[in-house]
Structures are given as C-alpha cells and as structure tokens.
Amino acid sequence: MKEKASFGDRVRLSYNNVEIEGTFISHENGIITVKLKSGYNVALSDDRAEYLSVTPANRPSEERSGEREISGGVMLLATGGTIASRVDYTTGAVKPHYDISSLLGEAEIREKLGTRVIDNILSENVTPEKWILMAEHARKELDRGNHVIILHGTDTMTYSASALSFMFEKQSKSIIFTGSQRSPDRPSSDAFENIRSAISFSSLNVGEVSICMHDSRSDLSERLIRATRSRKMHTSRRDAIRDIDGGGLADIRNGKVSILGRFRPAADETVLNAKLDDRVALIYFYPGMESGILSRIAEKKKALVVMGTGLGHVSEAIISEIREITRDGVHVVMTSQCLQGNVNLNIYSTGRELKNAGVISAGDILPEVAFTKAMYVLANHGEDFGETMMKSLRGEISGRLLN
Amino acid sequence: MKEKASFGDRVRLSYNNVEIEGTFISHENGIITVKLKSGYNVALSDDRAEYLSVTPANRPSEERSGEREISGGVMLLATGGTIASRVDYTTGAVKPHYDISSLLGEAEIREKLGTRVIDNILSENVTPEKWILMAEHARKELDRGNHVIILHGTDTMTYSASALSFMFEKQSKSIIFTGSQRSPDRPSSDAFENIRSAISFSSLNVGEVSICMHDSRSDLSERLIRATRSRKMHTSRRDAIRDIDGGGLADIRNGKVSILGRFRPAADETVLNAKLDDRVALIYFYPGMESGILSRIAEKKKALVVMGTGLGHVSEAIISEIREITRDGVHVVMTSQCLQGNVNLNIYSTGRELKNAGVISAGDILPEVAFTKAMYVLANHGEDFGETMMKSLRGEISGRLLN
C-alpha cells in the first residue's frame, strides 16, 4: 500500500471528528503516528483517521558519517550496541546507528582521535567471526600506532573482549572495550563519561584487552577491568560490568587515574593469532537434567564448557554421559554456576569421578571466558588442549584467590 | 581377590626392605594404605609390599543412627550433602553419611529437637521427585507441630528450597534449609553454627521456606534468606549463599536475632501442592549458539527457561527458533545471565521480537527459581502459565528493585 505521507511531511487529519495537525512520523500496524507542534506524538488507528492535507516538507538532515582515520592517536572502532544506538521510528525501539562522532563533544574531537564504524549489530548477535573481524581491525590500528577503543554492546562485551584477549598474544598498544547501559540519545547516558575515561585509560598503555565502564551508579568514576575477569552482573545498572576477583586494573575518579592491580604493559610488537574454532558449546547443568542432551550437543562440537554446581559438579547420570563424550574425543571443561571461587574436582566423590572421566577444570576461570578460551585453544593449541586450558594465558585464572 | 587384611587389622609389612607396622586401612588400585601408630597414613604400592603378619583387631564402633522423633519442637531432616558428609576411606573422598546426631553437641540435643534421615545424596543428584519427598516429610512435621530444618547440600540448595517454597502455598511453621561449606569432620566446619542459628531462627515463625547459612567468613553471624531470592555465589566460601536483591529476612550476630526484611508469618494451616511437572529445561544462551539445539531440547519439554544476555536477549537465529517452539505450545521463559536486575523485553528491538514470539519474562526472578517455578506452575496452574509466571507467588519477583 502506498503511503499518503512520508516521514517529516506536514499533515492534517480528521480523527474522531477532532482535527489533528502535525508532522507525519509513521504508519505501521494500522497505526498512524503524528508528531504535534507541542512535541507530543499521537498514535491514531488508521481506520478512524482521514487525511485532510499533506504538505511535503524538508527532509531532516542526513546522518553524518563522522568517520575519521588517524595514526599515533586513539582510534574508536564502533561495532554497534547501545552506545551506538538510536531510536528506530519504524518500531519505536532502540536500534544501532552508524554515526559515532555524535558521541563526542566538539571539544573532544581532537587531532589524535579517529573513528570508524566496523560493524553495526546488537551485541547479542555477535559471533566468533565478528571477533576475528574486530581483532583484525584492532591490529591494523595498533600497527598504525593507535590505541584502540572498541564501542560494543554490554550484553556480550565480556565474550568479545575475552576472545580478543586470547587472540592477541602480544599487543603494542591498549585495546579497551567500552559501551553504555543508557543509550546516548538521552542526556543521562553513561556513554559520554565511559568514552572519555577510556581515552584517559589509553595513556596507561596497558598491554591487555580491557573494559572501561562506570564503577558506581554515579557519573564520577569509571573502572578499567581485565577482559578475562569481567562479567555483566546486572541487567540495567550503569556499573553492571564488574571485575570478578582481581580483575580491577585501574580507576578514574574526578579525572584522576589510579592503578588498582598489576597488568601486562604494552609489548614492542603485536602478535595476533586470529583463529578461533567455534565448535564449542556452553551448557548450564540443572537438577534432574536428563541424559542425552549433552551427547546430542556434543555431536557437532570439539569442546563443551559445562557450568556445574558448586565446586564443579553434575549429577551421576550426566557423569556417565560425559565419560562417553570425552571418550569420543570431545573436550569437556567444567566451570561453576557460582561464578566466584575455584572449581575443584578433588573434594567430593562427584568431582573425582568427573576428573576420572577426563573433565578439565581451570581454577576460577569464568564460564563465558572458558567458552572463548576453548575456541582459541582449539584453533591454536589443539594438541595441548587440556594443559593449555589449565594454564593462565591472559590472567583469566587467578592463582591466588583473595575473595 | 581376597584381601589379606580388613579395615582396622594390625598389620606388619615389608616394603622396600623397610618394616611398616600399623593399622590396615584399604587396598585399592594397587595401593595398600596403612595407618602408622604416629597417625600418618602411608600408601604402599602392593607389588613391592609383603605382609609379614596380620592381627585381626577390634572393629571400630558402628555408627549410631541418632534418629529421634518429636512433636511441638524443631525437627532436623537430613537429605545428605556436605553437612551430612564423612570421609570415605575406600576412595579417600568425602561422601554422605547417616548419623546427623553427631552434628550437635550434647548440650544441644534438647528435649524438643528431633532428627530423621530422609535421604542421603549429594545435592547435585537431587531431582524433582526428591523435592516432593522432602515436601511431604516437611508437611508431616508441620502437622505434628514441628518447625522443620532441612539439612541439604549447598550446591542445589536454592533449587530445592525454592521448589518447596512454591509447593507450600501455606505453612503453619517455618521450614529452613541449612548446610555447610566445610564438612563436619573438621573442627572449622560451619555446620555447627549454621544448625544452631537455624534453630534460633525457627522461633521467628517465618511462614516461608528460607535458607540459613553464614553471613560472612567469620563464625559470628548467620543470615536467613528467602529461598526464592537466594543463590550460591561462591564455590567454597562459608558465605557462598547470598540473597540477591532483597531476600534477606533476618540475621543473627553473637546470638542476637535481628529482622532485616518483611516476611510472611506462619499461617494457621498448611497447604501443600506436592506436584511438579519436571518437563522443564534451563538453557544458557551464548554468542554464536547454533539453531537446532533449542528445538531438540524442547521436543520433550513443556517449558524452557532461557538465560539470555542483558535485559533478556538472544541472537536473531535463536529468536526465530523460539517463535517455532512457542507456536508448538512449549512455554519459553526469559531470564538473564546477569542474575541481578529486571528482564525487560520492551527496551531493544531484540526484546520486542522475543515478546512478539511469545516469550514470558518475570522481572528479576532468578534463573534457577524460574526453573523450579515453571515446574510448579505447569503442574498446578498450567492453564494460566504465562500470567502465573509473571505474578510473584513467593516473593520470587521484586516489584521494587532497590539494587
């Protein structure tokens, strides 16, 4: 059906005998949305609305692309997510957009700050191929002498950042992921402070992949967190991404940067092993889990990461299934639903049986990080899978557990 | 092969030309374990050991059963777990045992304290049938005027306690789960303080199913937590079971009980709906999750509880799969990997698509609790599944989120 009006047109309609005048926004699912002069949108059922007049009007200005290449500075790479999101007027929901220059005030677009859009997805749609794409863009920037800031959705930020962390065996400049929990179309968005602080943290020259997000619900402090010790622990708060046991590298309070923990300094060169084997699944054990599920998932996989209970347990039925899976050459890595603390298969009979069944455990590695690590190890150290999983490659396993 | 010696016998062996004298413990996997007079165990490879003499000796005293029935008091029901665990000399690991009276000092075995062993499993082996068994034992005790304390492994304590919470529509006395993170064979076990405090909390007459465990790493305070707002958040710490956003009901510090939050007082009668439909699965979404897994799991299920990212998201590929699953009449409930905060399917396009696909969300309900709730709702309110899931039945959904 051809629309009588297009976005931005001035329209007059008669609706329930009331005259409505304003700017046409959309006509979808039987609803015509018009923005009145007062700024209010009204949503009219189209079967009761009648167009009185339509005046085609100036289209709103096109979105600026805002991309800017540099070298020897700080490069922002946008991948999508809330931080690069925008109102979608067709559905009324928030969707990704391409213009990231709008995130920075004029004063902040300095000579040594570049921006490029490398992707535009909501972070739940990220995939291992996307991680390789991000890693390759980042490598290009490192090679140009740039620090890298990757704008990313917070939902899967830990997955992406830890995947990059494993792929970058060495890095000559910092790679910092940042994002926002409130979309930047609102004045209270955390995007602005997060980006500013990520730029400040770049100067620390951390030779690890890290995450910069709010440290509290206030806008006054941000925290730099080791990618492999981070986790999103709240659906909506600004400080949702936390460091789990010793992942805090630095913080910034009222503009002042403090070092919180040891980090690997930037290296002289960059070594990127941009290979991942995505034949890995992450599985949550639950009481009464029926046998059969695991084997079916294992069919197309090279490794399963299981989130067991407590120190890393599953029920007896699942143990026997795991025994068969490992016998067929699929690696099984045990992590814990508890998230904090070490997995330890020496303590209970269940754990010992799992150990005998060939299950690998790796201290306090987080389940999501074990998942990306397994992809990296399969692709790059497949022959020593078990040993490499148990070794801390990028600070993902805390030798000493303090909390 | 017939053993030359049995547990407890005095033996003398020659081993690498050294004479070893002590108490025979075990002979397994080619290793003879002997306890020397000094108390040390030595483990000898049997191919190099030679028995010189064996003197059959007094068997150690049999385990006391310690069971004790009462009415109008506090009844401890043991189900197994660390709190009822014991060294297993055959494997050297910790295994369940039956004698729970040893957990209480003489001074504590008072007139109004009863004990019964209703099961003896490690908590990772718990199943919905076991929950019904526990509920029925508990009901019997409530009907005899007893408060109930259920000794349970901490691994799946939240699952079991929340399942009972849903099944008990009303309860005339308190039902408190407790357990321990350090086994009671060691002096530093938390079992003793946890049981004592659970007995103290009984007097509050809370008409909800709750959990009593350590509140910090010290032995000086325990916390009573609403079952449906609890979660094991550390693999090994004594204070591993935490209340997530407003599940704290009371605490005890140096013997003094304080009320922390509102709870439902005990009712005049007990109403137990001891039915669960176990055709529910709990699934962790991860980036790159391939389609097909969900549908295969859904085949034998009536409901899936999905742990999505952030506010409750999954990738596009999974959304279309969910659309088909719900079309086939399987309920899909969305929860969040973040654990804290509300699931909200109104914010992002992904969420709206999930909502359109028929996905149910229920505020900040914890994934494990959504899992047991789904079993309860399927069996008891199957016709209003969606609406009942979204309603807070036992405090599992916080209407007001304060953290």
Place this chain on the structure above:
Amino acid sequence: MQLDTGKLFCRCGNEAEKESISTFARKLSLVSGEMGATDRAAYYEKERDREFHYNVSDNSCLVEMDEDPPHAINQDALITAVRVARTFGSSVFDHLSVMRKIVVDGSNTSGFQRTSLVATGGGAATSSGIVRISTICLEEDSARRISEDGRKAVFGLDRLGIPLLEIATEPDIRDADHAVEAARMISFIVASAGHFKRSAEAIRQDVNISLGYGRVEIKGVSKLSLIGDGIRSEIGRQTSLAQAVSVLNSRNPGRAYNIKLINCSEIFRNTKSKVILGEASSGKIAYCSLLKGMDGLLKKGEFRLGRETADLVKLFGVKGLLHSDELPGYGIENDELEKIRALLKPGEGDAFMIVMTQPDLIHVLSKEIQNRLSKIADLDFSETRSVSEDGTTHFLRPMPGGERMYPETDIPLIDLVPVLHTAKAMGPLEDMRSLVERLTRQYGISSQDSEVLVNEFKSGPFLELNSIIDDPRLTARVLLQTIPELERTSGPIAYHDLVSTFRLAKEKGLKRESVETMLAMCSRGASFEEVKASPLIYPLSEEELRQILSSLDPGMSQSQIIARIRKETGRPINAQALSRLLGSLKDQEKKSSGGRA
C-alpha cells in the same frame, strides 16, 4: 496536579518515610532531539555544566535512579486521567504514546520527563463562560530541588515519578480572578478523581500569560491564591519592561548589546566592599562590562533591566551582580567606580555592571547575557518563570520549543480502549455544586461546612475518614477546625497518621477528646507508635476516676471537677462514667450522712 496513586512507572508509593538512604551524582549531556535539532532550553541548561546530586528516598527504586527502565504504567493513574478527560468532554485518544521531554536542569535523573497526551478538547463551565481545554497530559513529577550551590545542585527522589495530570486551557480566561476560579474548578475534578488527600494549597499550576510580548509560563504556582497575584505582578513587569525597551531602543537604534566582560579585579584589590570580598574569598574574580544605553533602566522607578540580568547570572552560580544604577553602594567607593569608568568609557546614557565569577564561565556568561538582553530588546519576553510567595515572578529558563520531545522508546504504545471502558463504567465525576448538596443532604453537616470541605478539596478525606468512624460531625470538625488550628500552631499532620488516628478511635471507642489529643501529639512530631502507647489518649477508667474523686473537695460542681481532673491528668474523661460516679457518691453521702443522722 499530583495523583495519589503511587508512582507512574514503578511500584513505589507517593510518600517517603526516609528522605535519604543513599546518594549518587550525575552529569547530563545534551543530545539531539527526534528531528535532528537541539532544543534551546535544553541547550541552555547544558551550558551551565553542572553536577547533580541525588538523595535516594525510601519511596524510590532503580527506576527513579535511571538505573532500570520504566515498568508498566500505573493503571489507577491512567483511569483517573481518562475519567477527568471524560468529565470535561475531552476526546481521549485510542493509544497513549509516552514521550520524553528533555529537561537537563537535573530535576529528572534521566534528563527527561515522561509525559503523554491523553486527550484534547472539551471545557469547563465557569461563571464567566466556558474555558476550553486544549490538552490533558499525564506526566511524571520531577525530583524535589533541595539546594543549589553554583554548579552543584542537590535533589531528592521522593517526588520524582509521582503522576501529574496536566490540564492546559485555551486563552479563554479574562483576568486574574477568572484564572483562579477556572483553576479551582478544574483542579477539583482532578482531586475528586485522583484520591487527592491534601489541601487545595498543595496543587501546583502552570500559568501562561500572553500580553503580546510572547508567551510567559509561570511554572509550579503552588497555591491557588498565588495564581492571581502572579498574573497581576507579571502584567506589571511586562508593561514596565516594554517601556524600558522603548527607551533603550530609542537610545540604541542599532541594538548593539555587545557584552564583553573585562577582568577588573585589579581595581578592587584593596576594596572594602563586603560583596566583592565575600565572593573573592571563594575564588571568584571581578569582571565588568559596558551596558550600552541602559543608564536609568536597570533600576529606577519601575524599570528593572538590572534584575532581568541578575536573575540570569544567578543560574550560573553568580551571586554578586552590581550595576551602575545602584552604585555607589555596597561598599564600593567612588574612586573604584572612576577606575571602572576609565576602563569601560561609558558614553551618555550608558550603564555598566560588575559581576563576580569564575574565569572559565566568562565566555558563556557574556554570550548568555547578550542573548537575553537582545531578546528583551526585541520585545520577545517569552520565557519560563517562577513565582515567589510574595507574588513576584523570577526568570527560570527560556521557553522550551517543541523539539525537546521524542518518544519514550522503553514503553510500547499503550492501548487506552480497555481503560476507556473502565472509566465509562465508573461514570462521570461529580462537580463541586452537586457534591456540596450531597454532603449536606447525606451526612447531615451544615451546608456551610460542606461548602468549605468541597472548596478546600477536603471532601475526599472527609468521605474516607467518615467511612472509618461514621461520625460526620466529628470528621468535619477535625478537618475544618482541629487540623488547621494544629498545623498553624504546632506542626503538620501526615494523612496516614490521620487515618491511623481514626482507626484507633473506632477500634477503642475513643471520643473527640482522645482524637484531638492524638492529633495534637502527631502535630508535635510524635510517631503514631508513640501516640498509641501514650496513656494520655485513653479516658480515665472508672476506678481511676473514683480514686481522684475521693481526694477532691466534695463541694465542687461537676464542671469544676472536670476542669480539675483535666488539669491534673491531661486525660480524656468519660462524661457518662463521671456522672454515674458522682451520682452514686452523692447517694452514698446521703446514705452515710443519713446513717449518721
């Protein structure tokens, strides 16, 4: 005006018991509006580059903190809005589209206020004809401003998110008195639908005035009585401002109001002016600027261009603005003024001003003062103002444009059709006249009392409290006499304490005296737990009375006895019991004296 339904987009209540259980701080950034443009008012606030601190009250949750998206809309508030709209004959939309209205002054943690257009059209019949209604909107109340200090402002979250029903009228109002009448009528309807439980004075109104110099909105007029005063003073202000502008424009035909703030701190190095010394001690520096053609217009007779400027700079934390119409003065001496003149070289008819401020604000401050003066010189007085208790109005911020609104994407379109059905089933709202009649007829209270109850919006509380105790006269007395008297002499009484008092009176069979004692204790700040535990509220038992009587001079009259007991115990007296006792005592006396006789 506020609806007593609990908050609009979360499940928190309207009232807080603890005003600050934690705090946090935010900054707000300016963002683009829906149509790609940026709103003037919003931009203006952002220029002030401030830090906002919030006290988290116990009636707020993550939603008020902007840490959780809004929850489902409050159905009670929605139904109330629709009932009000139907009562005025307004056209209710089939869908509610919740919008975000950008407000970056910190009064909303999100940087916007959620608002939605419920209905348009309809009208209210006043004594001077029908006042047409343009729009009825349902929105969130803002955070309560607690303090402001330069770039740091403190707000409380207790009020944030309470539903507000905003009813805008067409320019059918003829004068200030008519405005008050219309406001009262419209507010009453909202009050009667919205379980409104506080005094009519608690209603906030926005008043729009247009005298040909652009629209001026007086925001948040907190009392009906201030509406008239505010309108009158605003008419006076605009009239003299227009006169000042005509003088100014005649002196300055080119309208070159070039404000250039020059550092003149050197001149005041040894000043004795306390104004300057005080500000200087907090690190501020003196700047001055020429004000072309403004001599005598800043503060002389009715002319107040100086205050128009001072009102503006105050928003940037600038306290000291001094101008030549009031100098010498404020401890500034003639030689200092001479040096300023030597610096600025004012010509005939020119004025100048001195401000104390931080150097980094100079750029924005110059620009803002210049913009404001230019706008006034263009006879465009449109802006948002506030009103003080004395009826005078003050600049708040420029008038916002329509661009500062865009859809609240976190809330899907809300279908109003089911709400309309519910509202229809509940029937129309009662107007003031018929309610007065009904109260008089149904509850047997005087028509005068009914009239006052209705006029002061106390009919809702009257009906609710009377339903507890079923004593219309006592209820009316408490609302019309006891409480106003106590609140005047002692302190405020929370509505929930009032309800608790009536419930306890019902439960324990307590009478007027006890009720008044309880309320007096509440108004002195006692918690209801304390009140309930006090023996003073319970009448003396028969046994207690007997003991007291036995110690009294038998010759006293009953009223003397009552006065004496009251004085000594401070407790209510059960009159019947007292009479009975006195009777039996007399009998005994008679008997005993008879016996002796």
Place this chain on the structure above:
Amino acid sequence: MQLDTGKLFCRCGNEAEKESISTFARKLSLVSGEMGATDRAAYYEKERDREFHYNVSDNSCLVEMDEDPPHAINQDALITAVRVARTFGSSVFDHLSVMRKIVVDGSNTSGFQRTSLVATGGGAATSSGIVRISTICLEEDSARRISEDGRKAVFGLDRLGIPLLEIATEPDIRDADHAVEAARMISFIVASAGHFKRSAEAIRQDVNISLGYGRVEIKGVSKLSLIGDGIRSEIGRQTSLAQAVSVLNSRNPGRAYNIKLINCSEIFRNTKSKVILGEASSGKIAYCSLLKGMDGLLKKGEFRLGRETADLVKLFGVKGLLHSDELPGYGIENDELEKIRALLKPGEGDAFMIVMTQPDLIHVLSKEIQNRLSKIADLDFSETRSVSEDGTTHFLRPMPGGERMYPETDIPLIDLVPVLHTAKAMGPLEDMRSLVERLTRQYGISSQDSEVLVNEFKSGPFLELNSIIDDPRLTARVLLQTIPELERTSGPIAYHDLVSTFRLAKEKGLKRESVETMLAMCSRGASFEEVKASPLIYPLSEEELRQILSSLDPGMSQSQIIARIRKETGRPINAQALSRLLGSLKDQEKKSSGGRA
C-alpha cells in the same frame, strides 16, 4: 624448619608486606577422628571454648582462611624434602598421603595442620656417632600467635601454610651438647636444600626428652642455642618434680586429689590485695580449693607443684593463682587466710589455693586441675611444653595421641616417583665440611669466614648475593660484619632489601661505602625506594669534589681531606677521582706558584 619456597598448598609467598589487610573470627568444634575416637589434646583445647581472630596478611589467600580447599602441593618444597631425605639415606615413600593433624588451639584456621610422611630411616653422622632419623615429614607452618586474652586469641596468617620440613630422630642423642650438634647438622642440610636465607637462629626445633616419666616435647625452640638450655632446665624440672611426687604420694597413699573450687569471694569482700581487686574489677570471682598433702610442695626449695598448676589455669585466662606456700603475701592478710582455713579445714601436710575466675569456668577448671595433678602423681610427665628465652620451659598442652590424624580428603595421593627422579638428577646435598672447603677454595675468602658463613647458615645468601656483584670479600664482610652490627645497633634488614642493595650496587657500580650506607638506611626502617632516591648513597662527582676541595685549606693531607669531606657531606668518596684531583690541583699550584716565582 621453614622452606623458602612459597607456601605449601597455595601460591602465596613466604613473606608478607602488609600483616593485616582484613580480619575475621572463627570458632572450632571438636570432631571425631578417623578411628571414631576423640583425641585428648584436641579435646583439651575445645574445653577452653574460645573465639579465634585472624589478621589476613597480604601473603595469604582463601586457602589460609580455610575458605578454599588446598591447591596442588608446592613442587619445590616436595623436591627439597626428597633431596634432604636422600642425603640422609632415608627411604622415601612412593606416594605422599597428606594427613590432617587436629589442632584446635586456633593456630590453624581449619582446625588441623596438613602434614605428610615423606621418608623414614637414614641418619646423620655426628662427632659422637650416627644419630638415626625416624621420620621426615613435610607439613604446613601454623598461624603466628599475636595475642591472647582469656577466651579470645589473635593470630596472623602470614606464616600459616609455609612448608616445614620436620625431621625426627631416634633417641640416639646423649646430652644437651650432642643435641645442639645434631640439630645444627640436620638443619644445615635442610637449609642448603631449601633456599634458606635467614640466620640459623630462625630455625625452630622440637626437642623430645624422655627421662622415664613419659615423653616431653619442647615445641618450637626458636634458636639452636636454646636447645641445650631447654634440655638442661627440663632435666632439672622433672627431677625435682619426681621428688615432690614421692613426698606427696607418701602423704596421700590413696591419691585422692579431689579438687573442689568453692566460692570464697565473701571472705575477700574488703580485701586490700591488689591481685584480687584487679581481677575482681573484670568480673572474676575468688574460688579456693584444698590441695591434699601438698604443703611445702607448691613452692619451696626446688619444689614447684604450684607452678605446674598455674601454668595450666593460665590457659583458661586465669591470671591469679595463689597458693598457701606463698601466703600470706600479695596483700592477703592473716584474718582472710584464717577464714579460708576455716572454710577448707586443711589437715596436716595439706595446702590450698585461691583462683580468680569466671563462674562458668569452674566446672571445667576443677576437672582439669584434678586431671593434671593426678597425672603428675602417677609420674606421667608426658606433655607438650614451650621454652622461654631464659631456657625455662612451660606447659603448653597434653601430648597428642596418634588418633588426632586423619586423611586430608581434599588432596589425592601424590605420586613421588617423578619427584624422586628429579631429586636424583640434582644430586646429593653438600655437607658442612665440604662446603667450607669449597667456599675457601672457590671464592678466596678466609677459611675462618667460610666456617662462620656455613655454621651460621649464611652460605646460601653468600652464594646468591655474590652471584650478583661478584665480590666475595665484600659479600662476606656484609654478611658477617655489616649486617650483624647494624641489626644489633639499629634494626633488622629484610633479605629482599639486601638483594636490592646488591643489585643497585652492581647496576650503578657502587662500592662498599655505598653498600654500607644503603644497608644502614634499610636497618633504620627506610623503604628501598627511599634508599635508592637518597643522594647519600652515591659518591661525590668529580665536579662536586672539585668544588669542595677549592674551599679547603690547601695544606691538608689527603686523609685529613677525606675525613673532612666525609664529615661534611656524609657521602661516599671516589678515592681514585680524589687522588686525581688532588694531583692536578698540586700541579696547578706548582704551575701557578712557579709562574709567580
């Protein structure tokens, strides 16, 4: 003795920088041992019903807090243990079975110490023949006891979990001097294998003495020199104790040591005794008991039965124990004693005692005193004791039995075969004599210095430090003279500061004077950062020297000049540079005077 390998079951280091970053508290409960019985020593501690507080140091993690199961065993420690065992010709087991030894005195957060038997047999050749080795165990060190106050004890976690190698010998030692020699020899082997870096005095030994009255273990003798003193004093104690017992048993043939503590606080209501008043002010109450047949045995001549009792009650927080052998005294007056006697009615040869304690301890205290006295009367003196700096020993707890051990279920059997291979490949450990020869030969230091280095277990540090700086004489001097001198006069020097000092000296080419200055600063408590930043440690530059010289009287001798500069600047002087400068100055002088001539 401690192995410097990092902790045994976690990855924390041996040394703490911060001793208390947080604290927590625990109680310990008594549990059944492996064989169903309960151990005496463990039961004994439990009787005391105490609360244990722990300071968490920065070299401890969840494992030390007993909040995480033990991690894999420290391989370095294991290899060290096996190398030592091989050196003594002991038989190493194929598997290590880690045990839990119940210790409920709070010194282990878990309530047990992890220990494992590595080897048995073998021996050490001393000057008086071979001392056979019974067992070599690898265990965890316990927490450091910081303070103790009645039922509350405070421990630090810094030491907990450090590997200890415990070598037990057969009773082949003939006397105290032989014990010291054997201890030194055995310790040396451990030290040389275990990267031991501290003084020989830091080695803790347990000494077992058996004189026919049961085995007495003197725990944790912290210096080699105390071994002899402790043995000698223990021989004296047991001898006179046996004599006292023979007197006692002759008086009390039925051995009825019935201790019944009776409240006698009434008697001391008006006492002037400061001992009693002081304890009473903290809520303690006076109790007394008859001590049958003990008159004159409590404290007279060599007899000290009183102290045997006092040592015991101290563990229950009881400070004041007074007995009749020392009364009157301590401000207790005769009339008070008479009242006590009237209460207890002591017969001929009977004594009595007075204790100040909490009433709820009375039951356990009576039982414990009675048990202890009965055991002594049975001539069973077996127990665990500690030794003071003055060589006297003190009761710690009863001797533990074998039952107090059961398997550490959190650690699977450890296969020692690969460890044995590694140890074999590393070869045997050097004994003291051959090491002395090697040091003298290879490093050119005097045989006397070599001897002292080896005897004082400083050969490890010598080899490590010398490998940094390659200056054996300086290294020996620092270890044998500078450090002992500084530690005596100023303060201790951490080994890591010593290493840093040598590294800096190497890097900057600093000489002895600088090194000594640095160490002096360290011993005065300066951080190494401060030391490094101090100009005092760097020699004067040529330019600086030139300036100073120009201001000096040219007639001074070189040594006078050096003394003067040292006094004025406190900084090291580069002697070569100084000579060169002085030479050239003289040349100039000559030239200039020559020119004038």
